[in-house]
Amino acid sequence: MSLPVRVRFAPSPTGYLHIGGARTALFNWLFARHHGGTFILRVEDTDTARNTQAAVDVIFQGLRWLGLEWDEGPQTSDPAGPSRGEFGSYFQSQRAGVYRRRLQELRDRHLAYDRDGAVYFRMTREPIAIPDLIVGDIVRPLTDREQADPDWVLWRSDGQPVFHFVNVVDDLEMKVSHVIRGEDHISNTAKHLALFRAFGVEPPRYGHIPLILNEDGSKMSKRDRGAVVTNYEDEGFLPAALVNYLALLGWSPADGQEQLSVPELIARFDLDRVNRSAARFDVKKLEALHFEHTRRLDPDAYVAQATPYLKRAGLALDSYPLAYVRAALLTTQEKGKRFRELPLWCDFYFTPDEAVTFEAEASTKALTPAAGPMLIQLSQAFDAVSEFTAAGLEAALKQRAAAAGVKVGALVQPCRVACTGRLVGPSLYHLLEVLGRERVRARLVRAAARCGSGG
RNA sequence: GGCGCGUUCGUCUAUCGGCUAGGACACGGCCCUCUCAAGGCUGAAAGACGGGUUCGAUUCCCGUACGCGCUACCA
Numbered sequence: 001m002s003l004p005v006r007v008r009f010a011p012s013p014t015g016y017l018h019i020g021g022a023r024t025a026l027f028n029w030l031f032a033r034h035h036g037g038t039f040i041l042r043v044e045d046t047d048t049a050r051n052t053q054a055a056v057d058v059i060f061q062g063l064r065w066l067g068l069e070w071d072e073g074p075q076t077s078d079p080a081g082p083s084r085g086e087f088g089s090y091f092q093s094q095r096a097g098v099y100r101r102r103l104q105e106l107r108d109r110h111l112a113y114d115r116d117g118a119v120y121f122r123m124t125r126e127p128i129a130i131p132d133l134i135v136g137d138i139v140r141p142l143t144d145r146e147q148a149d150p151d152w153v154l155w156r157s158d159g160q161p162v163f164h165f166v167n168v169v170d171d172l173e174m175k176v177s178h179v180i181r182g183e184d185h186i187s188n189t190a191k192h193l194a195l196f197r198a199f200g201v202e203p204p205r206y207g208h209i210p211l212i213l214n215e216d217g218s219k220m221s222k223r224d225r226g227a228v229v230t231n232y233e234d235e236g237f238l239p240a241a242l243v244n245y246l247a248l249l250g251w252s253p254a255d256g257q258e259q260l261s262v263p264e265l266i267a268r269f270d271l272d273r274v275n276r277s278a279a280r281f282d283v284k285k286l287e288a289l290h291f292e293h294t295r296r297l298d299p300d301a302y303v304a305q306a307t308p309y310l311k312r313a314g315l316a317l318d319s320y321p322l323a324y325v326r327a328a329l330l331t332t333q334e335k336g337k338r339f340r341e342l343p344l345w346c347d348f349y350f351t352p353d354e355a356v357t358f359e360a361e362a363s364t365k366a367l368t369p370a371a372g373p374m375l376i377q378l379s380q381a382f383d384a385v386s387e388f389t390a391a392g393l394e395a396a397l398k399q400r401a402a403a404a405g406v407k408v409g410a411l412v413q414p415c416r417v418a419c420t421g422r423l424v425g426p427s428l429y430h431l432l433e434v435l436g437r438e439r440v441r442a443r444l445v446r447a448a449a450r451c452g453s454g455g
Numbered sequence: 456g457g458c459g460c461g462u463u464c465g466u467c468u469a470u471c472g473g474c475u476a477g478g479a480c481a482c483g484g485c486c487c488u489c490u491c492a493a494g495g496c497u498g499a500a501a502g503a504c505g506g507g508u509u510c511g512a513u514u515c516c517c518g519u520a521c522g523c524g525c526u527a528c529c530a
Contacts, residue, residue, distance in 0.1 A: 012530055044530070118528050135460070143526050144457050156528040163530045187459060187525035210461075211523075219523080245467095248479090252468055256478055275461095275468085278523070282466050285480045295493090335492065345491095394489080412489040424491040 005037025006177045009063075009070075010167070012044045013055035016222060017062035017229040019281065020182060020212045023246045027209055028180045029068045030247065030269040040085065040174060041073030044167075045093045046160065053077045062229040066239050067262065072174075087174040092166050099161045102169045102199070103154060111198045117157035121165075121195065123150040128190040133207035133271045135183070140190045152191065164188065168195040176204050180271070183208040207271050210250055210278045217280055226281055236309050236339025238297075241290040249279045259292050291336030299326070302333050309339035315350045324349075327434045331426035348420040349434065353442040358421045358450070366417040372451030374404065375414055379444040388437045390429035397429075418447030 009025040011017070032039040041063070045051040056077035063070070072085025079091035089095055103119060106112035111122045127141040142150060154165045171179060171192075186208045196203035214220050220227040232242050244260050252275075253260070253268045260268070297305065306329050311317055317325050328349035332342060348356055358367065381400045385392045397415070401408045416428050419440060425431060432440050 014530095047530075116528085120528095130459095138459070140459060140525090142458085145526060146458090153528045158528075160528085162528070167530090182524095183460065184524055190459095190525095208460085213523090215466080217522080248467065250467095254469090256469060258467090258479055277461050279468090280466060282480070285467065288480055291493090337492095397489080408489065416490060422490090426491095428489050 003177050005032055005035040006040065006175055007032050007037060007180055008040035008042050008171070008174065008176050009068075010042040010044050010170070011059050012047065013051045013059055014222075015050075015052075015055045015058060017059050018220070018222070019227050019229055019232075019246075020220065022062060022066060022229050023212060023249060024180065024182055024209065025063060025068050026066065026243060026246050027251070027269075027274070030265055031178065031180060031271065032071075033266040034269050037177070038071045039068070040087075040176070041070035041090060042170060042174070043074060043079070043091045043093075044163075045079060045091055046163070046166065048093065051093075053079075058230070062233075065233050066229070066243055092170065095166070095170070098173060099166055099169055102172075103161070103165075106154070106198060109198070112154055115151075118153045119155035120151045121154045121191075121198070123152060123191070124194050124197070125150055128193055130186070130189045130193065130206065132186070132189075133178075133205055134274045135186065135208055135276055138186070140187060164191050164195070168192050168199075171204055172196065172199060172201060178207065179204045180207045180209060183210050207274065210275055212249055213278050213280045215280055215282060220281070226283065232286075234340065236337075236342070237286065237290050238293045238305065241286065241293040244293065245286045245289050249281070250275045259289065287338070290338065294336040295334055297333070299330055299333070303329050306332070306339050306342055309342060310346070310350075313343045313347075315343060315347055317350060320350060324434070331430045331434060335426070344422075345425055348422070348425070349431075353439055353446065356419075356421045356443060356446075358417060358447075359423070362417045362421060362423045363450075365423065366413040367447055367451045368414075369451055371414040372448045374400075374406075374411060375418055375444045375448040375451065377404070378411060378415060379441055379448070382432075382437070382440060382444070388433060390427070390433045393432050394429045414447070414451075415444070419443045 007028040009021075009028050011021055011025075029039050031037070043056060043059075045056070054077075056074075056079075060074075060077060072087065073083060073090045075082045075084055079089070079093050083090050103112060106121070107119075112119050113122065114120070123146070125142070127139055130138040130140060132138060152164070153162055155161050170176075189206055189208075193203050212220060214224055214226065222228070225231050233239075240262055243262060243265070244258075247260065247265050247269065248258060251269065251273055254273065257264075294302065303326050307317065307325075310329075320328075328346055332345045335345060337345060378397065378400055381396045382388075382393060385396045397411055398408055401411045404411075412428055413423065415432075416425060417423065419432065419435060435443075
């Protein structure tokens, strides 16, 4: 590893960022960060019919959400816009001159020639050995078709260079040291190696990583929800959790530790512990990691992450004092839920007392005729509490239960439903404290009246 | 069809010839408990198949099956 590490992620802007592409980007990024190298973003936008600036934005947004900042590459999604790095442009659509120059170079050396209006590469007739950092050394003999005619097209008759050519030229020009990409490119590598040889330069080192499959083992297509990175953002997964999960698909640290922060991943990631076999995507495990990462978040970060999702869901957070919003959200942190489902756990904080709605099952189970008087008594007991805190409220409620000769649960559930409208939610005493004396009183009284009427 | 890559509990994985095959997620049971959880303890669960090599194979080699990739003037 004498040369400086330079790796690249080279997506084609097709309108979405594939989860497999995201993991390829992640492995490249981790490898670069681990070795103090450079992570390059290059946009392969040669398909002018399909590629749009909006599609480029989707990729940028996905990478940024995951925290995969690039050291070299475009600064804006406009192909003609500015870029960072000395080897730009980083949009293939802007690099026609480079490709033409390189093509001429091959022609001058009689390694490229015209046939039927296209330019062909004079491919080696020998089997090609592909050294791979992950799969091991592979020898790929020529296929029967290649035996008959090993040469292949570099430049189409319509005036466009082909993928294999621009890919190699760019890796060469951008001084890429390691190519980490999906194993679907493993056979293509023979062509790429031959091209590097034709240019008379040392090829990069290759590492082909296995594919990601659906949960049922089928191939992921763009139609699969789980294949699209934005869906994970919409669902409210923590990016650090997705990064952690993705890293574990095909790679594992020597000691088997599974919860890893991004800095830990950077410190420990390397190619020698990457697998060779395809892995299925298991949302349950992602959820488990999301749970762990979420609980470990510092309170301010948790509030900052959760807030946009709740606003998007229509909760009027802005109508409440910041301290109240913060306290309310923090009662949900230990639940470790996806942010998308957070409204189920905290919408009652942001609902006027008279507008709390009771779920049908909650109402029948907890707001029984017998519960009415108990709620009134509980309300009075809470009024008598000097400090309206979780500890004080817990003591008061337990005292009330003992005095009434009922189990604590017989009081807890009616109280919870009265205040939240639901049977599940954050810790009761904590949510009462956050709601405060006035709101709690109003809700208990209102629900008590409802008990009498039989729902 | 040809060539290449892959194959350990349901899932992700550990194992670099000695394994009573370990961990995590998911699942079952028990405990704890203000709901749902979480947490603690615990249970069930794997080496695709067939040959070799070896004192000994999950580990090395070959074959078969299955999956995937490439085999384009797609990327």
